[in-house]
Amino acid sequence: MDEAAKYKKATYHLWTFTASKMIAMLGSHVLSFGISLYILAMTGSATSFATNMICSILPRALVAPLAGYVADNYSKKRTILLAQAGTILTMAGLLLYTELFGMSVNAIYVTTVFYTLCSAFSGVTFTSAIATLVNPERLQRAMSFNQMSMSVAAVGGPVIGGMMYGFFSMEVFLIVHMIAYAIAFCLEATMNFNLYSTRGDNTKKEKIWKGLVSGFSYIKQHKVIKVVMWLSLWINLFFSAIVVGGTYVIIELLKVEPTHFGFVEAAGALGMLVASIYFATRGEIKVPLRFSKFCLLLLSSSLAFAVIPLVTDFSYSMIVVFYILLYFIFAIFEMGVNMPLGVFMQKLISEEYRGRVFGLMETMAMSMMPIGMLVYGILYDMLPATGILLVTSAIIVVMTLVLLRTAVLREAHPEFYDETTMAERVAN
Template sequence: MSEAEKYRKATYHLWTFTASKMIAMLGSSVLSFGISLYILALTGSAMSFAINMICSVLPRALVAPLAGYVADNFPKKRTILLAQAGGILTAGGLLLYTETMGMSVNAIYVATILYTFCSAFSGVTFSSAIATLVNPERLQRAISFNQMSISIAAIGGPVIGGVMYGFFPMDVFLIVHMVAYGIAFCLEATMNFTLYSTRGEAVEKEKLFAGLMGGFRYIKQHKIIMIVMLLSVWINLFFSGVAIGSTYIIIQLLEVSSKHFGFIEAAGAVGMLIASIYFATQAEIKTPLRFSKINLLLLSGSLLLAVLPLFIDLSYMNIVGFFIGLYFIISIFEMGINMPLGVYMQKLIAEDYRGRVFGLMETMAMSMMPIGMLVYGALFDYLPATGILLVTSAIIFVITLILLRPTVLKEAHPEFYDKVGEEIVN
């Protein structure tokens, strides 16, 4: 295939990939929103809602390394299509059960677990395949479009789901999800997941245990990858707590209504969408770790602002407006961290190990979320919210300075620092 043909195919991938992700994520978001409302209406129990949340997080954290192994050792296209088909069959099975036996919370739990397994395989495999779908020059745009799809789904899913919930039964939510996944399946079936692959035609498959251990060894041998992984672990640990803390401050201490809190959360999704569009139109960041460090420091500083309404007398609408602006800014800083690191890791990790590395990163990062939620949930019950957020902000600041110290940045981007050194000398 000529370079011109590959470039045209990559352009097709860029838009097809974006469309399939957006449609699938939107269908998933609508279903997730509908199921959440259904569980709360059926049981009136926050615990039932929390159990369903655990069913959507814990299985993915457990199976992600296996998904990474499969992504590295088996055809990516086949894995993604099988996982998408599994999601359709899961929704179809729940729909059939509902029609014959009636909807039950236990059936929803089982379906959520099965769906989470399928999404883990498709998600990790897609993450490891982005660099083989498009040319390196458009990698940042592809990742930006991926994030754009997630942001649009985060905004549109609750809106569509909220409207549907008032007029349609749960069966319709399941049908919408199946249709969305069916469209995504058809789009992904037309894509060439080896377009920019650097691997040979015959790839020797590793045995499961050896393959998983190979992923661990690869990470240990690459200092920068290890540092980025540690950074993601710490960020997920503390920011899961920050999410609880900010919600606690806004709703419990400042008594903001749930309706207005919805606008505040939507501002975060809008911020991510705008940041995604910005990165999609800009040249690739030359020093991604340095750029991420700056945004992490700004993000840790912005957390301090969350406690200001507790000390300053503001009107109700000013409080809502303040947090809308704060969530918007924080989401932009988050994108300033995730986007450059995502592009950098795609290029840094060898194709043979990309799935396993992303799978292990996802497991470690996601496993920190429930831990952070439990720890911070207990802390906010017994300690002042202001002190917890101030200490957390300081810890994030210090961890950033330690992990992304100048020697690490110089090792990651020697060409930039060598050039700067030469300019200073001259």
């Protein structure tokens, strides 16, 4: 295939995978909203709700490295289509069970586990395949479009789900989800996942254990990749302070109504959407690790600003407006950290190891989420929220300065720092 034809196909990929991701994620958010309300209405138990959340996190964290191995050693297209088909069949199974025996919480738990396993394989494989779907010059735009589709789905899913919940049964939610994934399946079946692949056709497949071990060895040999993975782990742990504390501070301590808190959370999704559009329309960040470091320092500072309404005499309306603006800015800085890092990692990691590296990163990140939520849940019950947020902000600043020190940035971007050093010598 000549370059003009490849560029045209890459443009097709850019829009097709954005549409497929948006449709699938929209269906997923609609179903998630409906199931959450259904469990609470059926049981009235927070424990049942939390159990379903564990079923949606733990299996993915455990199986992500295996999904990465499969992505690296088998056809990405086949893996994604099989995972999507598995999702559709899982929902069809729950629909059939409901028709025969009626809906039950245990059936939802089992369905959530299988759905999460399928999502792990499709998600990790899709992430590792982005760099082979589009040309390197449009990699940042592709990842921005990917994030944009998820942001739109995150905003639209609960809205659609809320409108449907009052008028339709749970079976309709399942059918909508199946239709969404069926459309995504048809779109992804037309894509060429080897368009910009650099791997030969005769690449030898590794056995599972050897493949996982070689993935670990590859990470150990690359200092910058190790730094980014540790950074991802600690970020997911310490930013649980705002995931848990945001709701606790705003609703419990400041007594903001849940309806108004919904506007605060929507502002975060809107901020991600705005940042996605920005990255999609601008050129690629030249020194991504330094850019992410700067945004992470701003992000940790915005975490500290969250205490201002706790120590000042703001009116109710000022509190709501303050947190709407803070969550909007918070989301923009978060995208400023994630987007350049994502593009950098796509280009830095060799194609034959991308799946395993991203799979391990996902395992580390997702395993930190429940730990962070548990730790901060206990801390907020024992200590003042003001102190927790300020100390966490300071810890993230120190962690950023240590992990992303100049020596690491110079190793990650030698071409930039060598040019800078030469320019300084000439000036002197």
